[in-house]
Amino acid sequence: MKDNQENPVMTEPETEQDLNEILRIRRAKLAELQESGKDPFQIVRFDNDTAVSAITGDYAAYEGKRVCLAGRMMSKRGMGKSSFCDLQDRDGRIQLYVRINELGEEAYEAFKKLDLGDLIGITGEVFKTRMGEISVKTDSVTLLSKSLRPLPEKFHGLKDQDTRYRQRYLDLIVNPEVRRTFIVRSRIIAAIRRFLDARDFLEVDTPILNTIAGGATARPFVTHHNTLDLDMYMRIAPELFLKRLIVGGMERVYEIGRMFRNEGMSIKHNPEFTMMELYQAYTDYHGMMEIAETMISSVAQEVLGTMKISYQGTEIDLTPPWNRLTMTEAVKRFAGVDFDEIQDTAAAVAVAREKGVHLKGNPVKGEILNLFFEEFVEENLIQPTFILDYPVEVSPLTKRKPGKPELVERFEFFITSREFGNAYSELNDPLDQKERFLAQVKKREAGDEEANMMDDDYVTALEHGLPPTGGLGIGIDRLIMLLTDSYSIRDVLLFPTMKPRE
Numbered sequence: 454m455k456d457n458q459e460n461p462v463m464t465e466p467e468t469e470q471d472l473n474e475i476l477r478i479r480r481a482k483l484a485e486l487q488e489s490g491k492d493p494f495q496i497v498r499f500d501n502d503t504a505v506s507a508i509t510g511d512y513a514a515y516e517g518k519r520v521c522l523a524g525r526m527m528s529k530r531g532m533g534k535s536s537f538c539d540l541q542d543r544d545g546r547i548q549l550y551v552r553i554n555e556l557g558e559e560a561y562e563a564f565k566k567l568d569l570g571d572l573i574g575i576t577g578e579v580f581k582t583r584m585g586e587i588s589v590k591t592d593s594v595t596l597l598s599k600s601l602r603p604l605p606e607k608f609h610g611l612k613d614q615d616t617r618y619r620q621r622y623l624d625l626i627v628n629p630e631v632r633r634t635f636i637v638r639s640r641i642i643a644a645i646r647r648f649l650d651a652r653d654f655l656e657v658d659t660p661i662l663n664t665i666a667g668g669a670t671a672r673p674f675v676t677h678h679n680t681l682d683l684d685m686y687m688r689i690a691p692e693l694f695l696k697r698l699i700v701g702g703m704e705r706v707y708e709i710g711r712m713f714r715n716e717g718m719s720i721k722h723n724p725e726f727t728m729m730e731l732y733q734a735y736t737d738y739h740g741m742m743e744i745a746e747t748m749i750s751s752v753a754q755e756v757l758g759t760m761k762i763s764y765q766g767t768e769i770d771l772t773p774p775w776n777r778l779t780m781t782e783a784v785k786r787f788a789g790v791d792f793d794e795i796q797d798t799a800a801a802v803a804v805a806r807e808k809g810v811h812l813k814g815n816p817v818k819g820e821i822l823n824l825f826f827e828e829f830v831e832e833n834l835i836q837p838t839f840i841l842d843y844p845v846e847v848s849p850l851t852k853r854k855p856g857k858p859e860l861v862e863r864f865e866f867f868i869t870s871r872e873f874g875n876a877y878s879e880l881n882d883p884l885d886q887k888e889r890f891l892a893q894v895k896k897r898e899a900g901d902e903e904a905n906m907m908d909d910d911y912v913t914a915l916e917h918g919l920p921p922t923g924g925l926g927i928g929i930d931r932l933i934m935l936l937t938d939s940y941s942i943r944d945v946l947l948f949p950t951m952k953p954r955e
Contacts, residue, residue, distance in 0.1 A: 472603075479568060479601045486599070493596040499523050499574040506544035508579055512587050515579040520589060522547070523574040523597065525626065527604075532565055537588075540575065543632070548588040549575060555592040563594075570600030570626075618949050631944075634937045637756060638945055641933055642709060644752040645729060652744075654705040654731060659694035661687060661711070665906045668692030668850070671714040672902045674724070687713035692850065692924065693911045695732045696879060699922050700914045707731035709929065720941040721871060724950050727929040732879070736923040737852075738862045741876035742839055745866060745925055746773040749837075753936060764869050764938055767835060775837040775866065780826050783840055788829035792822045814899075819844025819859060834867035849889040849905050851877040868935060874927040881922065883915035 486492055501523035508515045524542035531537055535552040553561040555577075567573065577591035605623055617624040617631075624631050646656065664683065666673035668690030678685050691708050698706050709729045716722060733740065750760045750771045760771040778786070785791045788808065795801050801821040805812055810828050812821070822844050834840070842854055843863040851861035862878035880886050890912070896904035933945045943949040 483599045493599050504544050505542045505547045521576045526571050549591045550588050551591045570604045572598040638933045640756045644755045648748050654707045657706050659691040665908050667908050670903045674713050674715045697914045700919050704734040730926040732924045734920045737878040741923040741925040746775045777839045779842040783830045784825045819846040823847045832870045837868045839864045839866045852880045876925040879922040879924050881919035887912050
């Protein structure tokens with residue numbers, strides 16, 4: 454017995470005429486099956502009892518045992534009285550050894566007519582070939598679904614990234630590393646849930662459709678509710694609802710869900726993305742720092758088996774404790790400007806012009822400090838770093854820092870020069886909150902579509918009493934990019950937003 458291990462040549466049709474001929478032949482095969490009473494689309498169930506990974510991962514436990522497998526036929530080799538083919542399920546591939554002696558002449562002839570991409574169910578005995586290949590000596594083959602279109606060949610037919618994103622189902626079929634990325638994604642999110650559940654956090658759901666777009670500085674998507682004849686917004690963040698739950702006494706809550714921001718698209722941004730936000734009563738942003746670094750490092754250890762990872766060729770150490778710098782310290786270190794020495798907005802404007810920082814509109818000192826940070830600091834934050842104490846002007850929902858009312862108790866954390874999360878000691882003074890909302894309203898009236906809207910009911914909730922609270926938001930997609938070494942956010946979204954083809 455000799456198994457042919459050469460990869461099959463799954464060439465794509467070279468012309469539209471070639472494709473039409475393949476489609477015609479495959480449809481003719483289907484019609485023949487249907488006319489003979491063997492329509493595969495009439496099969497409603499196949500009881501497979503084993504996963505490919507179970508066999509390949511523990512051959513000794515399966516050697517000589519009968520198994521029942523189901524999956525897609527990815528290759529076929531040799532068409533005499535015996536054949537080899539590869540069966541692929543969600544976990545991996547295994548070789549099938551198919552002989553006329555085991556199947557019988559009629560069934561073997563039917564097997565020979567199968568096409569690459571067909572979904573089949575098989576039974577057989579696990580063994581190793583003389584070449585040492587784990588295989589299944591197959592004694593029955595059932596066609597479960599007919600593939601009417603040819604699969605792309607991995608190295609030639611699906612190199613185009615645009616096609617991969619638009620037809621993710623093909624990407625998943627022919628690129629096992631893509632399937633692995635999304636398996637890891639699921640495991641990361643499950644590990645985050647386990648971490649938070651173990652700390653007595655309660656997972657909740659908050660509205661996606663809102664009459665007020667709040668909780669973040671972002672431009673919302675607008676939709677319309679016909680029955681109420683009311684414009685509504687897709688949520689940009691769940692923050693204000695989650696803090697209402699803290700007012701209500703729930704004390705520790707979190708949500709993992711979709712957010713929608715009507716903004717630009719890039720390797721870091723998709724208009725629809727996944728965010729995790731949590732809120733804990735009776736703690737502050739220092740408590741959120743401990744949660745952030747402990748959660749991410751422990752998730753990496755659980756899912757990947759290490760806290761030291763590689764991202765696009767750069768080694769990253771997620772082991773706590775992470776670096777900590779105030780925004781003022783960071784700007785002083787990387788831009789050479791000490792904003793503690795700058796007395797007012799006029800002086801900040803002068804320094805910005807001297808350093809070539811572009812100023813839009815009429816920013817005040819705190820906003821200019823933030824611009825310096827974005828211009829000179831972010832690109833240098835490769836290893837995990839917390840940036841603390843932001844200007845109050847760019848943090849409308851955050852508690853002021855005692856002794857420095859121009860700053861707030863807020864941090865963002867950065868890895869590989871990217872922001873991964875944002876956290877506050879939450880503002881619980883309803884009078885201060887109302888004034889900050891009013892300041893944001895003025896920005897909106899001046900044309901800033903990303904400024905916060907007034908939320909009177911949220912202010913009313915604060916008037917009933919929000920305890921000292923820490924809040925943390927983490928971009929799940931960016932975290933998964935980091936932990937799967939993925940270059941673009943589209944690589945970790947099963948169905949990223951795409952402009953329709955014309």
